Amino acid sequence: MTHSPATAGEPGAARAGGTPTPLGASGGSGALRRSLATAMLADVDRLTDRAVDDIRAHSGTYASDTPVTREDLWEICRDNLRRALEDFGGLPPTGGDSERAARETGRRRAEQGVPLDTVLQAYRRGGRVLWQVMAEHLRSRAGRQSDSRDLELDMASEVWETIDHYSVAMADAYRIAQLELQSRRDTRRVALFEALLDGRADDPAVASAAAAALGVPAVDRYVVVVAAQDPAAPPHPAPALEAQGMWSFWRPRSGRYAGIVRLPCRVVHGGRPGTVTGRGADPAVRTLLAALRERTGATAGVSPEFERLSQAGRALRLAEQTLRTLPAGGGEAAVFDDRLAEVLLSGRADIAERIVTVHLGPVLATGGERAALLTTLGAWLDHGCSASRAAEQLYCHRNTVLNRIGRIAELTGRSSESGEARLGWALALRALPYAGLAPEAAAPEAGLEAGLDATAAEPGPGGT
The missing domain is CATH 1.10.10 (Arc Repressor Mutant, subunit A)
Incomplete structure (x- = not known):
């Protein structure tokens, strides 16, 4: 799914062989456009070769064959060229939908992760090639050099209007596809996050998929936080924690706000990672508690630290038990280890x-x-x-x-x-x-x- 009509103009389209047909007597710009389009469509494969070569020569992304192979680029480039020429010449569109190739280009490139600017640049390269080849046809058919210049000027605005039209269609499809992809990614992230908290990550495949979807290691320093949620003003702790260098992912859950927080790496004596226990012993946990209290005002229970995302389900239960020991609406945040007696006594x-x-x-x-x-x-x-x-x-x-x-x-x-x-x-x-x-x-x-x-x-x- 390279670039829509623009690909049609991408450098590399060879001129069709054979004797040129004079255009001066064809009468009217519509007839001239139809004649040009028909002539260029007859040699669309060589035009496609030229366009593909030009795009790859001017784009490292396309030249790398990753994620867009030359075959992929050629296929969609040819489709875009055909559609652009049919539209330019007022010819019936192949398949009945003149914008199909442009939309397919936008959708596929979005799925492949090619930046929109890169795709649009390829469209511009394609438009340039398309115009070069068209100008060659005009010069070969015009009776005088001055006539050729006049014809080129007359056709230029119409060619670029066609290119712009399909560029817009491609970009719109790209953005829509991006939104759909993001929605699917978000849905998957939420589903895997819920799987972690539900304790379904004992399966290594689930834990691995969750780590990949959330963009964090499967093994690191984590805690689970459960915060009391005011429906009118959810705590949204992520920005406050991000400002402290802590990644987190949050979702409403059973009338509360549950999140997994990744703590910064701890360094102890000798510069080696270690485990610190005891009330207020870990600076990262102290920072977390302060951020929850001061920046969100939410009453929150924090689990003990754990290393594997697959342990998040157990950590959630401990964080919930911690929250139950705190006064409702008090804005207090506490770690499970600091509320052991209260946890034992609550509910008894x-x-x-x-x-x-x-x-x-x-x-x-x-x-x-x-x-x-x-x-x-x-x-x-x-x-x-x-x-x-x-x-x-x-x-x-x-x-x-x-x-x-x-x-x-x-x-x-x-x-x-x-x-x-x-x-x-x-x-x-x-x-x-x-x-x-x-x-x-x-x-x-x-x-x-x-x-x-x-x-x-x-x-x-x-x-x-």
């Missing part, structure tokens, strides 16, 4: 209620004192059981913190120096939102890691 109101009752039941029964005690406990645990740092956060004296922690220890019958007690309190604080208790019972979440590390915190009764 009976267990959550029991944990709260065992570890903080007496505190919840204090009425007006409860909110201050729970807030102080959360700050104390989050700051490694340091009364001084908790006091800075709460804008109170450290002794106030120590007194409140002492009060909690007294109410619960547990020692604030006990690692087990601190872990129990941290779990209970995290269980509060899932325990089905009154909203006023809730308090700022305490870090589970703080509870686990409590035995290594500052020494002394109740912390420092």
Whole structure:
């Protein structure tokens, strides 16, 4: 599918042999055009050879035989030449559709990925050759040199009008084909993306096809993100993540917005790739969370990192579990590994209620004192059981913190120096939102890691 009518003019068309027929007496431009077209159609194969040679001489794309072979170029070039000459001469079109060759050229070249500018350039080369050959015919048939010049000028505008007409038809067909191809590619990408998230990529062929369609490696650094979707204002995280150097692909899914994000390559000690675990340990994950919070405002759960696209289905489930632990509409983004306790407790109101009752039941029964005690406990645990740092956060004296922690220890019958007690309190604080208790019972979440590390915190009764 080379270039439509323009190919008809592409350099290389040889003149038909035989004795020329005088045109001066043919009478009228219509008769002259018919005579020229008929004469050139009789030698259309040599005209095609000349056009193909010229196109290949002036285009590296066509000269390379990839993706357009010489045979392909010749076939469509000839078809375009025939149509252009028939139209120019007012002859009945072969097959009844004068623009068929132009549209076929545009469609096929779009499918082959030949740039439209390259195809249009070939059309121009074709038009030039077509005009050269036509001028040769005119000169051979005109009675005088001045008559030849006059005839050439008369015919030039009509030839190029024909070329322009078919160039437009070709370009329109090219653009339509491009849109159709893009639509098919998009449909395929979405289908393979859904296959990944549905866990159907255990088949290596599916994983490989998905990687190719999405344009990413089958093995790399990936996470799945599930974001709460406001129908009136979807989060559309891709632009924000792209600005941070992260590829991502997103689709609405079950009332949410699900995406696969490719993280930048990590370099650790010695300059070698490695795996980093732990809260906030990976700069790329921190950047991802910040972008989700600040640039999209969407509440989002992030899966643990995985290496193979075939693992995206499992990662989706973990990201969904993470999202379920976050307050709706809060605009918070969190990684699964940082919400382990909440994931275990969410959906288990009976267990959550029991944990709260065992570890903080007496505190919840204090009425007006409860909110201050729970807030102080959360700050104390989050700051490694340091009364001084908790006091800075709460804008109170450290002794106030120590007194409140002492009060909690007294109410619960547990020692604030006990690692087990601190872990129990941290779990209970995290269980509060899932325990089905009154909203006023809730308090700022305490870090589970703080509870686990409590035995290594500052020494002394109740912390420092």
